[in-house]
Amino acid sequence: MVNASPSDCTCANEAGGSPSFLMGMGNSSAARSGNIRLQLFVNILMMAMILGLSGCGTEAPKPAAQTEAKPAAPAIPEDVQSAAQSLLGNEVQVLAFGDLAKNGKQEFLAANVVPKTPTNNLPGTIITRAVVVENTDGKWNEVLRCDEHLKNPKGFLGLTPLTSVTGWRLQYEQSEAKGLALYFTPLKGVTDSHVLPIGVRWNPKTQRYQSLDRSYENFLLESPTIDTPRSNVR
Secondary structure (H helix, E strand, O other), X not given: OOOOOHHHHHHHHHXXXXXXXXXXXXXXXXXXXXXHHHHHHHHHHHHHHHHHXXXXXXXXXXXXXXXXXXXXXXXXXXXXHHHHHHHHOOOXXXXXXXXXXXXXXXXXXXXEEOOOEOOEOXXXXXXXXXXXXXXXXXXXXXXXXXXXXXXXXXXXXXOOOOOOOOOEEEEEEEEOOOEEEEEEEEOOOOOOOOOOOEEEEEEOOOOEEEEEOOOOOOEEOOEOOOOOOOOOEO
């Protein structure tokens, strides 16, 4: 067995496996190397601190605000869509359906809608034709029609224009007490907005849709022909 002398141990340490700060303080070269490494470490640390402080005042980019999802419109029943298409063609739009007249019967409002354009930006829905259809004993029956004129199964509604109308502005609202109220404004042109709308609502006394007078309170009688329009209150 060979005994290691102190000089042998010193030589093994000089091979360089240990960190420099464990070496003798008397080794000036090692000390200088240690100082350089320490200074480099301090510089890196100070740079990291500066970058960290400069980032404190900068807000992180915020994600784009998410648009609130609108509730999906109720699906149109297949029989409603089919009945609407049979009356107004494949380009029909069902605008409302349910107990519209508040008479316990299912109805739907459908129309041929004119798409919005820069020259057609009037409030309401611009249409060429519209119908209100009621389900009686499982069969869909038309109870109101708007085409060139306004009419119900009894005849032409009061206040409907004598001349044919090719376009209407339709506005409608639903009341829990009175049901569906429709307002038809005949359009002479796509920019015409000065004609008063004709109000139409379900009359529980006569059990049909009728037009209203200019106060929108009293129902008007129908006329069997367009050449003798009637506006008597009933």
